[in-house]
Amino acid sequence: MSNGRKNSMQRVSDSPRLLRLGAGASPARDKQWFCNPGSGAWPPPTIPGRIMMMNPDQNSDPLFDFADADDYQRLRDLLAAAGFLDESVLEAIGINDLPDLASDHPLLLDRTAGGSALHTLIRLFLMEMPVEADTFAQAIRPMAADSWLQAGLVRRHGSQVTAALKLLPFRNLILAFDLPALLQTPQRSRYVMGIGGSTITLSQLTIRRHCRQTLDLGCGCGVHAFLAAPHSSRVAAVDLNPRAVRLAAFNARLNNISNVDCLEGDFFGPVAERQFDLIISNPPFVISPESRFIYRDAGLEADSVCRRIARQAPAFLTEGGFCQILCNWAEKDGGDWGQQLAQWFGGSNCDVWVMRSESLSPAAYGSKWIRHTEFSDGETGFSQRFHQWLDYYERLGIASFGAGLITMRRRSNGTNWFCADESPERMIGPCGEDVARGFALRDFLETVQEDAALLACRLRFSPDLRLEQQFTPSAQGWQVSGSTIQLARGLAFQGNSDTFMANLMIHCDGKRTLQELLPDMAAALKADPARLAPLVCQLIRKLVEQGFLLPAGQENES
DSSP, X not given: OOOOOSSTTGGGGSOOOOOOOOSSOOGGGOEEBXXXXXXXXXXXXXXXXXXXXSSOOOSSSOOOOOSSTHHHHHHHHHHHHHTOSHXXXXXXXXXXXXXXXXXXXXXXXXXXXSOOHHHHHIIIIISOOOEEHHHHHHHTTTSOHHHHHXXXXXXEETXXXXXXXXXXXXXXXXXXXXXXXXXXXXXXXXXXXXXXXXXXXXXXXXXXXXXXXXXXXXXXXXXXXXXXXXXXXXXXXXXXXXHHHHHHHHHHHHTTOOSEEEEEOSTTGGGTTOOEEXXXXXXXXXXXXXXXXXXXXXXSSTTHHHHHHHHHGGGGEEEEEEEEEEEEEEEETTSOHHHHHHGGGTTOOEEEEEEEEEEEOHHHHHHHHHHHHOOSSHHHHHHHHHHHHHHHHHHHTEEEEEEEEEEEEEOOSSOOOEEEEEOOSOXXXXXXXXXXXXXXXXXXXXXXXXXXXXXXXXXXXXXXXXXXXXXXXXXXXEEEEXXXXXXXXXXXXXXXXXXHHHHHHHHOEEEEEXXXXXXXXHHHHTOOHHHHHHHHHHHHHHHHHTTSEEETTOTTOO
């Protein structure tokens, strides 16, 4: 049986969100948004109308707030009436996905030439084009252009209006975040990233069960906090960047989400006295010798930022709570990458499942991330920076770089397990329940470590299992020449199969134990059942790990 190993989560390593995680928590710098000054109560009561801000940052950034609190509702109504929603925008411009927006600019210009409010909003906020001030004023009626200007959404340049932020419809949300052009200005360190590949990856992998308390650590524009809000009683969205906190607070108000508290601070400092059923983090995981881009560079050596989150998170998890972190990590020569990573979790009281999506050489890794952000250095500047990065990696003894998802579950009773896997080649739709089911399946395997215990179990093939066979003509007629198995949704593991494996899975119907199936399997192979049993058990364990086979009764459970 072969394993899919390469590209299912390739985007895991794309575009980390803005979050500066420094050397330690600084309680004096922690600031609370969505709070009642002086109440002392936690969680703070929701305040209708204006966002209450403690110690607002004194700088030239706009506050990202409407002077008239009713303008949030007006803006929601205006965008809905214009059709500025995921499906409507895609239909209007005839593309499959909003990230494709810049792929054919002349064609998109033609498709947005009608002058409707939707076309104006698409050009302004998605295509980043200036529009005439009169056209803009007509598109946003009955709102006034001045309210958009004062809130920091647009800028006026003579007779034209340009976007000051990106406004993007995403999964029934409208999200404001920074334009990429900010990265080329002195304010680049305050850049707040929007929807990147890593955002989508983590959103698909997040375990979505009801939580009393959820933490989005390094919230950026707040997207993961908002996606968690429907299944959480309360969500804390934490970021060290004050601009990110203000944008997250603005987005919460814009989307009428009242159970998200936007907090400014370092690591777990703003939530030091709290525990969470779910912690989600997409930190600045790029391993580099620089700290030029806060959303990219952690400013700590090697993979220290991800290691630190992994080591500190268990203290903030409830029993049975999950922590999910998108990570890059350094891999040293002369050792198994999983064993190296396992050292992060000693004494954590957590079960840990790591899915590695890719492994890159230092040259490939450095080139990827330098080209991701350096737009104006030219080839000479690129070459200089590239060699600086390679020298840094050589000094640290880094042989390769891994990328993927780390999921931790706090379990204080019993012996904790650690599992390091290659990710499947594809993710099909939401995968959070598959991640949770993976923990349940590994728990099951921990209880049947002896072959005799496993053989006494009844297993059933997953309802998502698909078996495909290839037939080749021969003198004796059509013969099976190859088989593949794959899962049709979620973590879509796949692999090659032979006739024996296919028959084994087909006969796992949940009615008979493996011990009862063994004689027929042995007879088909003309083998001794006693000698075949260890091989069958080894194969069964792998099929269970990847979700092809489930303990009877778990077909619809996680």
